[in-house]
Amino acid sequence: MDTPYEKFKSLPDADQYLKLGVTFEQLDAQAAKMSDNDAALALKQCKKNTISSHLCRHEKTSLKYKSTKQNEEAPIKQTESEQSSNTQIRFT
Numbered sequence: 531m532d533t534p535y536e537k538f539k540s541l542p543d544a545d546q547y548l549k550l551g552v553t554f555e556q557l558d559a560q561a562a563k564m565s566d567n568d569a570a571l572a573l574k575q576c577k578k579n580t581i582s583s584h585l586c587r588h589e590k591t592s593l594k595y596k597s598t599k600q601n602e603e604a605p606i607k608q609t610e611s612e613q614s615s616n617t618q619i620r621f622t
Contacts, residue, residue, distance in 0.1 A: 535557070539554060
């Protein structure tokens with residue numbers, strides 16, 4: 531079974547799809563630096579770190595929002611004496 535890179539490289543005139551200045555020799559050298567399994571493990575770890583980082587950032591934002599909400603002032607309640615001293619006008 532071919533890797534996606536090997537499949538790409540086997541396409542007719544595959545080099546026409548490379549970015550300017552990039553060669554298959556450079557890509558082969560990069561691919562030879564680690565095995566397919568090592569690359570898969572590195573990718574898995576990178577994804578795990580990215581997800582953890584995102585979740586951490588989300589939790590910090592949630593905690594900041596919660597603490598802000600908790601610090602908001604509660605509505606001021608009138609005491610019984612303040613309520614009874616209010617003048618009420620009735621129209622009949």
